[in-house]
Amino acid sequence: MPFRQIGSQLVKGTTPLLVLTVIGEGELYGYEIAQAVRERSGGAFAPSEGSLYPTLHRLELDGALVADWRASDRGPRRRYYKLTKAGRGMLAESRTEWSALVRAVDAVSSGG
């Protein structure tokens, strides 16, 4: 059964966490990252592909990711992203924040 899709505003705030999570498991390029998020969430999370690249570039500027170009057999060169040590720290911190948020939202929405 497909997951219910989640509203774009909720997705927007979670995009860095989702991106860092999938890149943390291996070097990926932009389209692969979008696909990985979509597939792993069963389609519930499909980050707006337009917002994916600004997020990737911002994380790279913040030092969470490094990127390098590689030639591809399937067309233009691809830009692969890899998590840095700072990125791992950022991922751990984001997970902690997310857990705290989920617990808090649960507590409020369940009536307490």
Next chain:
Amino acid sequence: MIGGADREVAGFAAGADGAGAGDHYLERVAARLRMPADAERDVIDELRAHLDDARAALEAEGLDPDKAEREAMARLGSPDALGDDLRRTHHTRRRLIAAAGGGVWDGLKDAITGYIVGIIVVLIVFMGLGTLAQRLLGPASLNAFGGRGVETAYSGALFSIAAWWGARGLVRSMARRSLRRTAALRAPIALAGALPLTVLLLVWPLHYNWGGIAAMLALPVSWAVAALTTPEPGRRSRWSFGRPSPRLLGGGAIAVFVVPLALYLISPVTTVTTNQSWAADDVLARMPDQEHWVALGYNVVAPTVVDLQRSRWTSTPFPDRNGNVALSLDNDTIDWDELADLRAEAWAALPSNRWVETLDPRAVGPYAVVPLQPWAATAAIVSVGAKPGIDAYLVFVTGVDRATGKRVAIGYPEGEEVAFTGTIVDWFAWLGP
């Protein structure tokens, strides 16, 4: 998909120029990025790869190629919004400030490089011009290459070249570091450099004449023009003339360097040595005719005879050093053999900051005299002494013309190489007001 496919891209279609709808989409994104060409290329390549992958996946799902391309673009959303988002991501204030710091450093290095290149260029050009002038017009023509006006022009040229290189280096470096196009930085950098430079030059306490001011104002003008015409990296500018051909480079090198160098090598050589002799001494040895000058009321201080090489001479007064005057000789335009009894004479003058000083009208003779001897050294420091009641002075080299027996004023404190037969007072009368 979440966020919804942006239907704004539905209008993109393959163009008549053969470019696909994806190409037009990417052009719209690129137009919003406003980044240097190489950075823009990287971003567009990444998006192009994304569109290719998405289209291939959608075709594999059964969409026809046209629909697959439209859907791939729709998933990326509005090209304008995507371009704006990417530009805002990269064009941060923090990055701009950091780029300014690095850019100033790069600009400074380029300015120093420009100054060194300027020295080489000015030396080569003026060596060539000077050599040609000497060959064609005689040694006296070299006088046109000396003097404070020309030195100001040299300085103006050097600083202008340095400013040109520095401004271009700053614009290029800041553009590269901040991922902005040079077009966005040209005007602010032109203004930020030229305005303070202009103000600084105008308020700097230097005694420029109008020519000097014009020469030095070339510096901010050079800065502004260089900044405003800095081309985008990777893009051909209408101000860029490209790399000259090897033939043109070779011809230019021969014209500005080889020919003058050859002429210089075959020209009569004037050997100039650069030792100094010092006339000032704690012990005031008496000149043979000191009594004569003292009797006339002059303050004669010349413990030793100063050696001077046959040459024209210039003098630089140092009023704050109690009358020490540096006499330096730098080329061969005076025939010293025709002169006897060479002297440096100090005359009372009226305080003035004009180039042409005014002799004190009460002065009927020098208040200090130092004997000179040519043909030995190129520079000397002569202590002519301070005299109570004299606030300013002028120093001249004089000699007796062997042919006429009259004393000749050979120079003027600012270095004009005019021989004048007569007294100093006559000479000033000749110079006019």
